[in-house]
Amino acid sequence: MANLTGGEFLIKEIPANEIFSLEELNEEQKMLRDSAKEFIDREVVPNREKFEHNDYAFTEECMKKLGEMGMLGITVPEQYGGMGMGFINTMLACDYLSGATGSLATAFGAHTGIGTLPTLLYGSEALKAKYLPDLAAGTKFGAYCLTEPDAGSDANSGKTKAVLSADGKHYIINGQKMWISNAGFADTFTLFAKIDDDKNITGFVINRSELEDPNSLTLGEEEHKLGIRASSTRQVFFNDMKVPVENMLGERNNGFKIALNALNVGRIKLAAACLDAQRRILNHSIQYSNERKQFGVSISTFGAIRKKLAEMATGTFVSESGSYRAAKDVQDKIDELVAGGMNHQEAELKGVEEFAVECSILKVFVSDLAQHTADEGIQIYGGMGFSEDTPMEAAWRDSRISRIYEGTNEINRLLAVGMLIKRAMKGQLDLLTPAMAISKELMGIPSFEIPDYSAYMSEEKAIIANLKKVFLMVSGAALQKYMMDIEKQQHLLLNASEILNQIYMAESAILRAEKHFSPDSVEAAMAQLNLYKAIEKIITAAKEGIVSFAEGDEQRMMLSGLRRFTKYTNTPNVVALTEKIAAHYVEKGHY
Amino acid sequence: MANLTGGEFLIKEIPANEIFSLEELNEEQKMLRDSAKEFIDREVVPNREKFEHNDYAFTEECMKKLGEMGMLGITVPEQYGGMGMGFINTMLACDYLSGATGSLATAFGAHTGIGTLPTLLYGSEALKAKYLPDLAAGTKFGAYCLTEPDAGSDANSGKTKAVLSADGKHYIINGQKMWISNAGFADTFTLFAKIDDDKNITGFVINRSELEDPNSLTLGEEEHKLGIRASSTRQVFFNDMKVPVENMLGERNNGFKIALNALNVGRIKLAAACLDAQRRILNHSIQYSNERKQFGVSISTFGAIRKKLAEMATGTFVSESGSYRAAKDVQDKIDELVAGGMNHQEAELKGVEEFAVECSILKVFVSDLAQHTADEGIQIYGGMGFSEDTPMEAAWRDSRISRIYEGTNEINRLLAVGMLIKRAMKGQLDLLTPAMAISKELMGIPSFEIPDYSAYMSEEKAIIANLKKVFLMVSGAALQKYMMDIEKQQHLLLNASEILNQIYMAESAILRAEKHFSPDSVEAAMAQLNLYKAIEKIITAAKEGIVSFAEGDEQRMMLSGLRRFTKYTNTPNVVALTEKIAAHYVEKGHY
Ligand SMILES: Cc1cc2nc3c(=O)[nH]c(=O)nc-3n(C[C@H](O)[C@H](O)[C@H](O)COP(=O)(O)OP(=O)(O)OC[C@H]3O[C@@H](n4cnc5c(N)ncnc54)[C@H](O)[C@@H]3O)c2cc1C
Ligand SMILES: Cc1cc2nc3c(=O)[nH]c(=O)nc-3n(C[C@H](O)[C@H](O)[C@H](O)COP(=O)(O)OP(=O)(O)OC[C@H]3O[C@@H](n4cnc5c(N)ncnc54)[C@H](O)[C@@H]3O)c2cc1C
CATH class of the missing domain: 2.40.110.10 (Butyryl-CoA Dehydrogenase, subunit A, domain 2)
Structure with missing residues (x-):
């Protein structure tokens, strides 16, 4: 597998077989996932109320049990009492242990992430030997x-x-x-x-x-x-x-470097920590809307509810796709560095640092979406969604914090684009050459040939390639205009970040569907629905930027480029896709 | 002033002087507003914590005081111990009494609205005489x-x-x-x-x-x-x-008719009840962001924060504009009916019923926006936004209910469009003639003349006229396709409702700015910024509908119509507008 560098997805066509996803877990990983899930269903879900009644001692008790299970030492090398597992496993534990309550998710995340990593990554041998075994075992937190x-x-x-x-x-x-x-x-x-x-x-x-x-x-x-x-x-x-x-x-x-590197890891893990929350909210919502009757029928028969369910499922699928894709890229980079002779500690650091842009993208996208999913969950429950007797309101409150800590989502948006620009300036990522090629392309006459899009996902991938051009066109022009001053243009950076995030996530979902699911699968439909919506968001964000920093001919040329690069040859039927997805999950009863 | 009928804004050009807004309060209304505000600042704000600690008795105490002030009898005729004031006054009380806590807002709204109106509007003389005086005085709730x-x-x-x-x-x-x-x-x-x-x-x-x-x-x-x-x-x-x-x-x-009519009034009043919450959240946010320093400067200097503040202010301005505009239309209709000989009770009923579409639009738009405003408020406060020590989190939680009760926002969206269609079918509102004219216009060649948009808001008003064409084009075509079955096409109805809501609110803000504020005012900038964003939302919603129910040539024609009808001759600079608004309020320190 070709090893990517951070941000490189913007200038490279990524083949589907280079994308890792949840479908590819090995036996060890499946066992880890299942035991995490089983623990949460057995120990946490039935005690949901304790978490809402500020039962800190119960959180600690759960953490101790997780320690006994080995869940706190997944990332810690065996020589310090941990399991020394790879990054995917770390993500899986984070994912499947975090879905039922944000209280435990935060305790787990803070302990295994920012609470353990600085010592693991920067501690002297003596410090590691002293502190890590207790942290891995959960005998100290x-x-x-x-x-x-x-x-x-x-x-x-x-x-x-x-x-x-x-x-x-x-x-x-x-x-x-x-x-x-x-x-x-x-x-x-x-x-x-x-x-x-x-x-x-x-x-x-x-x-x-x-x-x-x-x-x-x-x-x-x-x-x-x-x-x-x-x-x-x-x-x-x-x-x-x-x-x-x-x-x-x-x-x-x-110390600031330590803090930041701990946060980089924290960010991608935080994305993982939002995934199972999405799945659980979705499952509750499917179930409730199948059971709840109004006007003589299950509310899951109403288009308004089906639209929500389809979009929640799609969001969950997309979030998973991006998170595990990036996790594998990180893991591959670590493996590559270790193979090249670097010690594991250093390699882990560099691996995550390399993909810091992707970590920020994931943190923002998935935490925002988890919030939205919980919000829709409340709405599906109607009045009951506002009650502490159903799990929706706690999910909604709990998910609010993920948009604030590990760097607010605003800071992460600014950071992701800022880091990209820095990588480009340092020559680590050549954004300039493709940006110039696009300028030339825009001057030329567009081809009127109708391409052959009969191959599965070929049109979607062509569009994603074009969306990358949108990002390069807009950010290239803005960069040219503001130069080093670009960091102060936060309005524009935020627009750029929206484009960036949508591209990364949409591509992840399309490639995952292509690799693992058939053209008529519900997963293909979700990837396609998401792409359609991503394009709309990209158009909005790009247009807002273009009309603000460009004028006259330049503005006109970029707006026409934007139109060209966001055009379908075969526009999907959005309602039909939505209905297909809804029908599938309403029938199946869960995600 | 020409008396409109409900939904008529879609097919009529409304002159600015026919729009009522908060700038036009008379002395009595200003006094009412000020005493409501003063009461909340004196009795409620300092006791914020009581509301968060489930102090039901304190809510009751506040209600009693409001009764003593006469605030519970604003709508009740003098013969039953009330003040017999008009609809604008009812809205003002609702607005300025509801901003500090949703607990009191709900108690007040339930008591004076759904708790009093059925008897007021449908009770026999004896029932009114028996129940209304106590309700108006707050001696019974x-x-x-x-x-x-x-x-x-x-x-x-x-x-x-x-x-x-x-x-x-x-x-x-x-x-x-x-x-x-x-x-x-x-x-x-x-x-x-x-x-x-x-x-x-x-x-x-x-x-x-x-x-x-x-x-x-x-x-x-x-x-x-x-x-x-x-x-x-x-x-x-x-x-x-x-x-x-x-x-x-x-x-x-x-009874169902009674229930629905009480809800119609409830819905527009609920919109009013979200307004001062928006103002208060915004004011806290401006103040906090001016005070809070990071990186050596006030966070209100950061574009990311300024964008939020500008959008929050804009949302507040737009919400006010639509709410008081509709309130005056209702009041005018009541006056007209009373002048025509109808008794006041009956006239009030018919007045609100006439504008039921607008009431639903307002309920959805303003409650969604109030939630968003609170959400941004939390984000501006960073970690402090997540703390019960600041007013943001309660505002966020409290505003969640407005999207559920008085009919969920989904139900209200479906209702608004459904009622419009019914009005059209019953011949109360001629949507057909203008829809056919648009079909013809689309067949013709667009004019390439550049219009003279030198007059204040002339381009904005031309665009709003075009946006109405978008609504008529899309809903007309969908109606033709699905006929009576349209009620089951909830996906499409929801798209139509988004277009409808955005048009009504955008127009309200533009006309308010035109009537009361100069071309270089911050209010004009807010109306313009909102219009820009409304157009983007309309494009997204309309496109989603068009690509789903139309195919081939019809789809192409409508998409090209959509482009034509959403085009600026002079596209505004979105960032410049945003900055202008932010600068104004950051400097001023409050809304
Ligand atoms: C705090 C609070 C205070 C309240 N106060 C009062 C009060 O004072 N008096 C009173 O009478 N009621 C009151 N209510 C009730 C409130 O009006 C209802 O909760 C509300 O109308 C929704 O009904 P529901 O909860 O049964 O949800 P449901 O009707 O079960 O709705 C569940 C979901 O299905 C959707 N849905 C339902 N039907 C359709 C359809 N045909 N098409 C598409 N989607 C549909 C809804 O939009 C919602 O998303 C209150 C509720 C709360 C939470
Ligand atoms: C429940 C909870 C748990 C936490 N756990 C931990 C923990 O275990 N350890 C720990 O060290 N910290 C922890 N934190 C702190 C958390 O990381 C911070 O709250 C977060 O980084 C934001 O900092 P702040 O609250 O000071 O907000 P501020 O930095 O004051 O930010 C306020 C607003 O200004 C914006 N802003 C700030 N600077 C800029 C800029 N340059 N450009 C644009 N916008 C800007 C922010 O995005 C935000 O919208 C926790 C916080 C909470 C609420």
Whole structure:
């Protein structure tokens, strides 16, 4: 399999056989998926109410059980007590353990992700040996202390201070952290502070139970939150906290890089963590709408409901497609680097960093969609959707947080496009050559030949190739106009990000359908329906950009390019696709 | 002022001077607005937490105070102890009393709307004299019992039964109602039941405190709800409840009509009830984003935030524009009917019924937008938006209910288009003639003359005229194809409803700006920005319909018509408009 680089999907035609998807799990992966699912159905679903009644202890209990099952050590190498599994497995656990309640999803994500990874990826041998086994076993839990009252999106601006003790053996740390997940039951705290007057933060890891002065790390009260009510979220105060110098992670001044890399992994895992929530909401919705009768019939017979069900199923399919596709690209990159002689730790870092653009795309797209799916779920339940007696309202509240943490979706949108531009400027990704080719193409006369689109998905793939041209055309022209100032043009960057996200996700779904499903399958219909809607969104976003930064002839040329590049030869019948998908799932009774 | 009929805006060019808006309040109305606002700021805002902690008694206390102020009797004629004010005043109270918490908004809306109107509009003289004074004064509170566990959207299908007593003096009522707002503290219950084996429901009104057997009306526990936590919502059980025969509202078998008419009024008032919520969320968001600093600057300097603020302000302006425009049309119709000799009660009924299409449009558009505004509010607050310590999360939860009750937004979308079609079929609204003219226009060669758009809003109004053609073209063709079967084509009806809603609201904002604000005003910019976005939504909805029900030449012709009818001669610069609006409010500090 050809190894891609990050963002390369924009300038390359990707063959379907290079896309990995859930259909390709091996036996080990299927077992992992099934045992995760089975755990949630057995231990979590029947106790749904506990999570809504702020039962933090129950969340901790679930985490302990997950530890006993080995679920907390999936990514941790065997030498540190973990299972040393690959990235797909990490994603699978995240996916299938996170669907029933955001409280456990957050506890699990914070512990195995940002709570474990900095030590795993940047810790010295001694730190890894000391901290990882407990984290992998769930005998200690992890929290990650980056955010401060005045340092959220601007994470590097924290005021927490570290000063070397007189004997040179410790850093004395003072400061206040905020919104710290798992704080209430964590022992292992990863934290970031500025040493002396450093410009950048530095990472540390400690066990709270081993502090000389137990009062040197104190907690605020539990925050009262909109959702994920049984996820512990507290302020953390460091009061002359003594941290042994050897507990520094990586190098001094390098903490921001650690933080960002932990977040990169966190982002794609967060996308995974939204998938099973979508499936579960959808399944509840299909079931309820089959059972609920109004006007003498099941409400699942009404077009208004069927449209929702079809779109929810489609969204779920598309979300899965993008998430596992990217996961495999990350895993392949890691394998390639390891094969090339890099140690696993370093390779993992570089693997995810390579696909940071894709991680941001996924975080935004899937978390937004999960929210929308829950919203439609409420609506399908009507008045009952507004009641705490049905699972919809908690799903809706819980899914709200995914759009805020691990970098707000706005920040991630800006980042994805910003990183692409940087990669292009650094020569890591040649966007310029294809952008220039498009300019030329636009000057020329369009071909009036009617292409042969008889092959399965051939028209869809031709359109996706054209949508990539839209992105390159619009962003190329904007870049030319604003040059380095482009970073300040957030309106335009947000438009570009919408185009980017839609392309990546639409392509993932089309290729997955092509690889695994027949032309008349419901999966093909979902990929096609999604593509149709993606094109509409791309047209809207691109047009808004074009009419804003281009004028006169340039505007006219780009608008005509936009029309050309978004045109079907055989426009699909949207209602027929929708009906086909709805009919399938209404009949089947679940996703 | 020319009196419109319902839906007529689609086939008529409406001059700006026929649009009423908030700029035109008279002194009495301004006083009403200000005292409502002042009450909320003094009594409600400082007690925000009580509403979130299910303090039903506090809601009741606020309602009592509103009663003392006269706010509960605005619509009630003076002879029954009310203020007998017009429809605009009713809307103003609803608007400015409903912005701080959905709990009070619901209590107020249920009491003064569905809890009072059936008696006001359909009660006998004796019933009005008996019930209205207490309702107007807030010495008794009203609840409205229509919904049942198996009868929600299908409200006429309720199983609650009424049987005449042996002596013919009472109806004995048995049944179960669900989701009854104000049930916990109401005394006056309006309820619907089927007499014997009637096909249709019949309305009744009773005072709980006057029941012979106090146990013949019992309540379920308070429902645990996603939002409006201090609004009492309970099941109501009738157990051989004796209701004097003279307590019937209107005629036997006529209850569904009563229910629907109460809902028509309820819907436009619900739109009003979402307006001040939007203003308050926006004001908090402007203030917070001016205060919150990240990366060394106020976050209100970031394009991503400015875009949100500009769109929130625009949405608020547009929502106001449509709501008060329709309110005045209703009021004019009532005045006209009264001038023609109709009694006030009957005239009020007919007035709102006439504009039932507009009421549904408003209910859907404004409630969806209020939700979106709250959602953006959370996002602007970042992590703090997820905390119960800031007002965003409650606003988000509370606004969720408006999309469900008074008919779900789906039902209202289907209704609006369905009612239009019925009006057309009954000859109340001639959609056919203009639809045929458009067919002819499409066959002809488009004019290549460049029109003179130098007059203020002339291009915008030309486009709105064209958008109406889009609606007529698409719905006319769909109607021709499906004929009476159109009611089953919900996918298409939903597309049509989106076009319809966008046209009505966009036109309202454009005409309001034209009438009251200068070409370079921020209000003009908001109307223009909204129009641009409305066109995009209309294109998407119309295209989806066209590619689904039309094929070949017909499809091509309609798509080309769509392009022609949605084209600007001078396309606005969307980012520049957005920036202008944002700059204005960021500077001003509030809406
Ligand atoms: C329940 C919960 C759990 C959390 N768990 C953890 C945890 O375990 N560990 C941890 O360290 N943190 C955690 N966080 C913090 C979270 O990561 C931050 O809330 C998030 O990064 C946003 O930061 P902020 O809240 O300070 O918002 P701000 O940074 O103040 O952002 C406010 C708004 O401004 C926008 N904005 C900011 N900067 C820019 C810019 N340059 N351009 C455009 N827009 C901008 C944002 O997108 C947002 O819309 C958690 C938060 C919550 C609510
Ligand atoms: C907090 C709250 C307060 C309320 N207060 C009152 C009150 O004071 N008095 C009162 O009488 N009622 C009240 N209601 C009830 C409310 O009006 C109903 O919940 C609402 O009408 C929807 O009915 P339902 O819940 O039975 O949903 P259903 O009718 O079961 O609808 C479920 C889904 O099916 C869809 N659907 C149903 N029929 C169709 C169709 N023909 N075509 C397409 N789609 C369809 C709906 O749009 C919805 O998406 C309240 C409800 C709540 C939650």
